Amino acid sequence: MLRTLLLLFILIGLAGCFDPDNETVKKGNKDLPAASGDDKALALAQRVVAASGGKENWDQIPYISFDYFGRRYWFWDKANGRYRVESPPRKIRAAGKLDGTETYLWQNGALTTNPDSIAKYKDFAYKAWINDTYWLIFPFKILDPGVHLKYMGACNADSVTQATCIELTFDKVGVTPQNKYVAYIDTLQDQIIRWDYFEKATDSLPALSNPWNDYREYGKIKISGGRGDDTLKQITVHSILPGEIFTDVSKSYRDILNK
Numbered sequence: 001m002l003r004t005l006l007l008l009f010i011l012i013g014l015a016g017c018f019d020p021d022n023e024t025v026k027k028g029n030k031d032l033p034a035a036s037g038d039d040k041a042l043a044l045a046q047r048v049v050a051a052s053g054g055k056e057n058w059d060q061i062p063y064i065s066f067d068y069f070g071r072r073y074w075f076w077d078k079a080n081g082r083y084r085v086e087s088p089p090r091k092i093r094a095a096g097k098l099d100g101t102e103t104y105l106w107q108n109g110a111l112t113t114n115p116d117s118i119a120k121y122k123d124f125a126y127k128a129w130i131n132d133t134y135w136l137i138f139p140f141k142i143l144d145p146g147v148h149l150k151y152m153g154a155c156n157a158d159s160v161t162q163a164t165c166i167e168l169t170f171d172k173v174g175v176t177p178q179n180k181y182v183a184y185i186d187t188l189q190d191q192i193i194r195w196d197y198f199e200k201a202t203d204s205l206p207a208l209s210n211p212w213n214d215y216r217e218y219g220k221i222k223i224s225g226g227r228g229d230d231t232l233k234q235i236t237v238h239s240i241l242p243g244e245i246f247t248d249v250s251k252s253y254r255d256i257l258n259k
Contacts, residue, residue, distance in 0.1 A: 034143070034145055035142070035143040035144060035145065035146070035147040035148070035149060036147075036148050036149070036171075037147075037148055037149030037150055037151075037166075038149070038150060038151050040151035041149035041150055041151040041166045041167075042143075042149055044151065044164065044166055044185060044187070044190075045142045045143050045149055045166060046143065047187075047190040048139050048142060048183075048185060048190050048191065048192060049139065049140060049142065049143055050190070051189060051190035051191055051222070052139045052140060052191075052221060052222050052223075053220050053221030053222055054220075054221075055140065055143070057219075057220040057221050058137070058140045058221055059078075060220075061078060061219070061221065061237050062077070062078060062079050062238065062239065062240075063075065063076065063077055063078065063237070063238035063239075063240075063241050064076050064078065064136075064235070064236065064237050064238065065234065065235075065236045065238065066132075066136055066232055066233070066234060066235045066236070067232065067233040067234040068128075068132040068135065068136075068232060069227075069230055069231075069232065069233075070088075070233075071087065071089060072085050072086070072087045072128060072132060073085065073086045073087075073234070073253065074129070074132060074133070075241065075245050075246070075253065076129075076133065077241070077246055080097075081097055081098045081099060082095070082096065082097055082098065082246040083095065083096065083097075083098055083125065083129055083246070084245050084246055084249075084253060085125050085128065085129070086252065086253060091107065091108050091109070092105065092106065092107050092108075092121060093105070093106040093249040093252070093253075094106075094121050094122070094124075094125045094249065095245070095246050095247060095248075095249050096122070096125075096246070096247075098126060098129065100122055100126070102247075103118050103121070103122040103125075104247060104248070104249045105117060105118055105121050105249060106249040106250060107121070111249065111250055135227070135232065136223065136232055136235070137223070138181075138183075138192065138195065138212075139191075139192050139224075140221075142166075142168060142183065146170055146171045146177075147168055147169075147170060147171075148168070148169045148170065148171060149166050149167070149168060150166060150167040150169070151166055152164075152165040152166060152167055152182065153165065155182075155184060157184040157186075157193050157194045157211070158194070158211070161186075161193065163184040163185055163186055163187070163193060163194070164184075164185050164187050165182055165183065165184055165185070166182070166183050166185065167180065167181070167182050167183075168180065168181040168182070168183065169201050178199075178200050178201055179197070179198065179199065179200070179201070180197075180198035180200070180201040180203070181195055181196065181197055181198070182195065182196040182198075182206070183195055184196075191212070191215060191222075191224070192212045192224070193211060193212050193213065194209065194210065194211050194212060195209070195210060195212060196208070196209045197209070210227045210228050211226065211227065211228050212224045212226065212227065213226035214226030214231060216235075218235065218236075218237040219237050221237075223235055242256060242257070244256050245257075
């Protein structure tokens with residue numbers, strides 16, 4: 001069931017879901033107001049961010065890598081807006097800058113500089129980064145500029161687990177600001193334990209719903225990898241990485257790290 005839902009979300013999400021960095025990498029929405037909403041929702045969101053380690057500790061992490069359900073393996077240079085993605089199913093490696101000014105592509109066993117291929121996979125990589133990192137760091141993004149929060153009150157995360165829900169809608173951020181999310185929060189630990197994704201804010205039923213579990217500590221922050229029947233794997237916070245990770249796609253990331 002999860003893999004069916006994952007495929008659905010990929011098809012929806014890569015058409016454009018909420019950008020986890022508010023597209024500052026590409027467009028620079030620096031003038032957007034801080035997250036808005038009612039007092040209860042904002043207070044609960046602040047507790048969630050704090051319980052995850054706090055925005056300041058998240059911002060201080062230079063690099064993070066993770067495996068998105070075996071589909072894509074990512075390295076993210078947060079400070080410099082660089083990425084590397086390897087996708088075994090697509091037989092590609094791509095790296096460069098998230099603003100699109102640099103793109104390096106290895107496809108089907110060889111480096112390529114073909115302009116059409118570069119343009120295609122530059123777009124693919126950016127949209128996949130939006131989708132995949134949001135799956136990873138949603139709790140750190142709920143107070144981002146352009147997010148509007150609404151307190152929904154008591155809700156059931158599953159047949160036995162009670163939670164408190166807040167709704168997230170968006171104002172002029174991301175690729176598709178018409179999306180909506182509902183976060184289910186365990187108020188004893190102030191952790192998100194489920195989310196619902198709605199393609200449109202007017203939709204009454206979610207297109208996707210997943211539990212959030214298996215929280216682990218990575219230095220000073222906590223990240224959940226569990227999404228029901230599957231997990232985000234190999235989550236790693238790095239203090240340093242070789243520069244080739246973000247420029248050399250002739251070799252796999254394993255070859256670069258193990259040299």
